[in-house]
Every structure is written in C-alpha cells, then in structure tokens.
Amino acid sequence: MSGENLTSSEYIKHHLTNLTYGQHPDGSWGIAHGSEAAKEMGFWALNIDTMAVSVILGFVFIYFFKKAASTATAGVPGGLQNFVEMIIEFVDDSVKDSFNGKNPLVAPLALTIFVWIILMNTMDLVPVDYLPHLASMMGVPYLKVVPTTDPNLTFAMALGVFVLILYYSIKIKGPGGFFAELAFHPFPKYLMPFNLFLELVSLIAKPISLALRLFGNMYAGEMIFILIALLPLGAQWMLALPWAIFHILIVILQAFIFMTLTIVYLSMAHEESH
Amino acid sequence: MNINATLIGQTIAFIMFVWFCMKYVWPPLMAALEERKAKIVEGLAAAERGEKEQELAEKRATEVIHDARAEASDIINLANVRAGEMVEEAKGKAVEEAAKVKKGAEAEIEQELASAREVLREQVSVLAISAAEQIIKSEIDATKHKNIINDMSSKLGAA
Numbered sequence: 106m107s108g109e110n111l112t113s114s115e116y117i118k119h120h121l122t123n124l125t126y127g128q129h130p131d132g133s134w135g136i137a138h139g140s141e142a143a144k145e146m147g148f149w150a151l152n153i154d155t156m157a158v159s160v161i162l163g164f165v166f167i168y169f170f171k172k173a174a175s176t177a178t179a180g181v182p183g184g185l186q187n188f189v190e191m192i193i194e195f196v197d198d199s200v201k202d203s204f205n206g207k208n209p210l211v212a213p214l215a216l217t218i219f220v221w222i223i224l225m226n227t228m229d230l231v232p233v234d235y236l237p238h239l240a241s242m243m244g245v246p247y248l249k250v251v252p253t254t255d256p257n258l259t260f261a262m263a264l265g266v267f268v269l270i271l272y273y274s275i276k277i278k279g280p281g282g283f284f285a286e287l288a289f290h291p292f293p294k295y296l297m298p299f300n301l302f303l304e305l306v307s308l309i310a311k312p313i314s315l316a317l318r319l320f321g322n323m324y325a326g327e328m329i330f331i332l333i334a335l336l337p338l339g340a341q342w343m344l345a346l347p348w349a350i351f352h353i354l355i356v357i358l359q360a361f362i363f364m365t366l367t368i369v370y371l372s373m374a375h376e377e378s379h
Numbered sequence: 380m381n382i383n384a385t386l387i388g389q390t391i392a393f394i395m396f397v398w399f400c401m402k403y404v405w406p407p408l409m410a411a412l413e414e415r416k417a418k419i420v421e422g423l424a425a426a427e428r429g430e431k432e433q434e435l436a437e438k439r440a441t442e443v444i445h446d447a448r449a450e451a452s453d454i455i456n457l458a459n460v461r462a463g464e465m466v467e468e469a470k471g472k473a474v475e476e477a478a479k480v481k482k483g484a485e486a487e488i489e490q491e492l493a494s495a496r497e498v499l500r501e502q503v504s505v506l507a508i509s510a511a512e513q514i515i516k517s518e519i520d521a522t523k524h525k526n527i528i529n530d531m532s533s534k535l536g537a538a
Contacts, residue, residue, distance in 0.1 A: 127383070144381050152385040159389065163396045170400070174407040179414035186411075193408050212409075213401035221396060257382060261389030265397075 113335055120233060120331050123152040123255060124247040136246060152255055159252035162224040166217070192220065196364070203368050206375035208273070214371075215364045218262065222360035225252045226323055229356065230349055233330045253323040253359075256316065263316035266367050270311065273374040311370055315363060322359050326352050504535055 111119065118140070125143040127150025128134050137143035143150060173189035182190055196216045204211050228251045240248040252258045274283045287304040288297045330352075333344045511528055 148383050150383040155385055156388050160392050167399055170404040174404045177408050177411035179411050179418055213405040214397050217397045217400045257385035258389045261386050262393050265393050
C-alpha cells in the first residue's frame with residue numbers, strides 16, 4: 106500500500122514521523138510537518154501521538170487490573186481475575202527470584218513496566234496503515250501508533266528506573282557507601298579515578314541500554330512491517346504473517362527483558378557490597 | 380525521533396501509573412493470593428488431620444469389635460457353665476424329691492398294712508367269738524368254759 110501519491114521513501118518517512126506539537130521557528134504554535142520541522146521546534150514540543158496512545162494503554166492496564174483488584178476474592182477466581190493473577194504471579198515470581206531486599210515498590214513497578222510495555226508493543230501488530238489512515242481521514246496528518254518506537258518514551262521509563270537506582274543506592278548504602286562502590290572497585294584505591302570512570306560508565310550504561318534496547322527492537326520491527334507493506338499485495342501476507350508471529354515473541358520478550366533488568370538493577374542498588 | 384518534552388510527559392505518566400499500581404492494584408491482588416494460599420494450606424492440613432482421625436477411629440473400632448467379641452464369648456461360656464450347674468442342681472433336687480416321695484409312700488403303705496392287719500384281727504376275733512358262741516351255745520354252759528374262752532382271747536390278743 107505505497108499510496109498513489111507518495112514515493113516509497115516518503116511513505117516510510119510519513120510512517121516514522123510523530124505528531125509533534127510545538128512552536129515553529131517563526132513563533133507560531135502548531136503541528137510540525139515532517140521530522141525536520143519537529144527538530145526545529147527544539148525541546149519544548151510534545152509528541153501527541155506517543156502521549157495519547159501510551160496514556161490510553163496505561164489506562165487500559167489500570168482499568169482491567171483495578172477491576173480485578175477490587176473484585177478479587179480468595180475464593181474461586183473468575184476469568185479476568187484468573188488472567189490478572191497469572192500475570193501477577195509471574196511478575197511476583199520474577200521479583201522474588203532476583204530481588205532479595207524488601208521493597209513494596211519493586212513488584213508493582215515491575216508489573217506496570219511489564220504490562221504497559223506489552224500493551225504498547227502490541228500496537229505494532231495492528232496493520233501499519235490502519236490507524237494512520239484513519240487518523241488522516243480525520244484530519245490528523247501524522248500518527249505513529251507504537252509508543253515504544255519513540256525514544257522519548259523508552260528514555261522516560263529508563264530514566265525513571267535510573268532515578269530509583271540512584272535513590273535506593275544512596276538510601277541503602279549511604280552517600281559514602283555508594284561513592285565507595287563506584288570508586289574502590291574493581292581496582293585498588295590508588296586507581297580511584299580509573300575505577301570511578303569505569304563504574305560511572307557502567308552505571309550510565311544501565312538506563313541507556315534499557316531505553317535503546319526496547320526502542321531499537323520495536324523500531325526495527327515496525328520498520329520491517331512498513332517495508333513489507335511496500336511490497337505488492339500478493340507478497341505482503343506471505344511475509345507479514347511470519348513476521349507478525351515472530352513479532353509476538355519480541356513484543357513479550359522485550360517487555361520481559363525491561364522488567365527483569367529493572368528488577369536486577371534495583372536489586373543491585375539494594376545490595377550492601379558488590 | 381527527536382528528544383523533546385514528551386520525555387517529561389512520559390515520565391510523569393509512568394510515575395502516575397506505577398504509583399496507582401502500587402497503591403490500588405498490587406496490594407489487594409496480593410492479599411487475595413495470600414489469603415487463598417493460606418486457605419489451601421489450611422484445607423490440606425484439615426484433610427490430613429481428617430485422614431489421621433479416620434485411621435484412628437478405624438483402629439478404635441476394630442479394638443471395640445475385638446473386645447465385644449471376647450466379651451460375648453465370655454458370656455456364652457459363663458452361660459454354658461451356669462446351664463450345666465442348673466441342670467445338675469435340678470437333677471439333685473429331683474432325686475431328693477423322688478426319695479422323699481418314695482419314703483412317704485412306704486410309710487403310707489406300712490400304715491395301711493398295719494391298719495389292714497388290725498381290721499383283719501378284729502374280724503378274726505369276731506369270727507372266733509361267734510364260733511365260740513356257737514360252740515358254747517351248743518355245749519353245756521357258759522360258766523364252765525369261760526376260762527377257756529378268756530384264755531383263747533388273750534392268746535389272740537398277744538398274736
């Protein structure tokens with residue numbers, strides 16, 4: 106479905122452009138047309154599509170889980186409660202496996218990350234043209250439906266986790282303990298600057314790898330769906346179907362990896378000694 | 380593909396969802412799970428207890444049955460002994476009674492014999508007297524033979 110009036114590269118570009126709202130260089134506020142225009146808006150611009158889709162999906166998560174939570178009984182669980190409990194137990198087991206401390210935040214955090222990312226990644230499985238086409242019919246020029254293909258979202262989550270890592274590292278080990286962990290490891294004390302450099306790099310690599318792993322996987326997956334959509338109609342399903350089936354795995358796997366790494370990083374932040 | 384204020388918006392949304400999940404989703408579900416776990420543990424323990432109790436009751440029941448059987452056989456034995464005793468007693472009594480009855484009958488027979496003999500003697504004496512009267516009548520006088528008669532009658536009386 107390359108469209109009648111778009112070249113392939115324009116089609117791809119269109120699909121990869123966020124609906125960005127911000128201030129144009131000439132001072133007027135509005136939707137950016139094209140990624141160059143969005144870039145010119147600088148930092149103070151908002152990707153409306155990412156925000157809207159992710160928040161809607163967040164509310165979907167909250168709605169179903171809250172519904173299950175408020176009707177939860179110790180008796181025989183119903184369909185929804187059963188399903189929710191299955192996820193909860195899976196997350197709880199993952200947390201118990203790799204997190205040794207006691208912190209009431211970690212498990213709900215892991216659950217939110219896991220389910221929210223799965224929901225957002227699943228938007229990838231909606232055929233690539235459905236929602237953008239619908240949006241353009243309603244007058245919205247750009248729509249990138251998969252929020253996890255927007256680095257803003259993945260970096261936001263990773264930074265949230267990073268702040269928690271720093272907070273608990275300092276809270277549990279104390280500022281001195283945290284500094285000692287960074288400075289006197291892995292080499293002896295007289296190599297402190299080198300230690301500090303190594304440890305700081307590995308510390309900062311944590312959120313960056315979290316964010317980029319999710320973003321990269323989902324962006325690449327989406328890109329392949331878009332490329333498949335450029336093929337002639339007969340060939341599309343032959344490739345789209347296997348890729349979609351494979352992508353189901355990636356959708357869940359990436360959510361799981363993000364969750365597990367979050368738990369592991371927080372667990373490391375809680376451990377006294379390396 | 381640009382980093383912009385979406386980063387801040389997403390961070391706020393993320394914090395909000397995590398907070399909500401921590402406050403209203405996780406605790407009640409976890410509580411329900413824990414409660415069910417406790418219930419299952421309790422149920423399993425109760426089942427085990429019940430099984431043990433049943434085993435105990437079965438053992439007790441067989442004991443009771445065994446005891447009852449022993450008691451019953453005791454009672455039967457006792458009854459047998461008592462029956463034998465009663466039969467013996469009855470036999471003894473019957474023999475005694477028979478002896479008593481026999482004795483009474485013998486005494487009666489003796490008495491009867493004695494009275495019969497008395498009657499017979501009287502009749503013989505009457506007969507003898509009448510004979511003597513005939514003789515006396517036919518003979519001379521009474522005075523002459525009175526001595527003889529007296530003598531006779533005394534001899535009969537002695538017999």
